[in-house]
Amino acid sequence: MVDDQALVRGGFALILGADPGIEVVGQAADGVEALALARQLKPDVALMDVQMPRMDGIEATRHLVSSQQTGDVRVLVLTTFEDEEYVYGALRAGASGFLLKDTEPADLVAAVKVIAAGEALLAPTVTRRLIEQFVVADASRQRRLSLPALTEREVDVLVAVARGLSNLEIAEELFVSHSTVKTHVSHLLAKLGARDRAQLVMLAYQSGLAKP
Structure with missing residues (x-):
């Protein structure tokens, strides 16, 4: 504390x-x-x-x-x-x-x-x-970030994470299981070299995949 x-x-x-x-x-x-x-x-x-x-x-x-x-x-x-x-x-x-x-x-x-x-x-x-x-303004001042190749479902999950949805909420929205969403999030963290969901949010907006 x-x-x-x-x-x-x-x-x-x-x-x-x-x-x-x-x-x-x-x-x-x-x-x-x-x-x-x-x-x-x-x-x-x-x-x-x-x-x-x-x-x-x-x-x-x-x-x-x-x-x-x-x-x-x-x-x-x-x-x-x-x-x-x-x-x-x-x-x-x-x-x-x-x-x-x-x-x-x-x-x-x-x-x-x-x-x-x-x-x-x-x-x-x-x-x-x-x-x-701040995130969007910062992205507009810089070159749009280029992300590694993602599957269509990984993009869906990344955008949902950027909207602040939990894994359970993402599962309900995409009609998949909770464990499937957890797997996609794990793959995104690994592919994008992100430490946690906070960094996934920033990357989603800086790449232009997510918009406010």
Whole structure:
């Protein structure tokens, strides 16, 4: 749990620690402390604030996901609507999802579990606004990204992932089994060299396959 405000950090830690499926292994007040603790404790998820002293959440995320020691840590970014430009930076740095700071306690617990499982992006409203305002704008300023050859079904799944659908929702929409969708997502991650679904979303929009 990484946040420079002790009350926020402690409150989230109490909420998460009360769930039998989650253990809060450490708390950090900034990115520097977060990196040191992550190397020591090897958490599954880092719940990361953006604006912090010494090292902000974006830089800390970049270091976490690029290091051999902490590369398996999934970063869940805490954000507000006013932080959208920072959120895009966090996405490019390797964050796996986003969560609004005013989220309900039950949603916080569910979000951490979802990110740990690598299942889906979070806070759909944030994701949609992020895509519309930053991912698409960034893609328009650059050459359209060329993707490796994908099957027709893989393209369908990739576009659905970019819309923020879960595997179960994709299965229902495409009239296939849940396990089939999981297989397609795994193939997409491998073919596109993507770390998780967050990166699949960015690649889908930057390639032009998905549109807001």
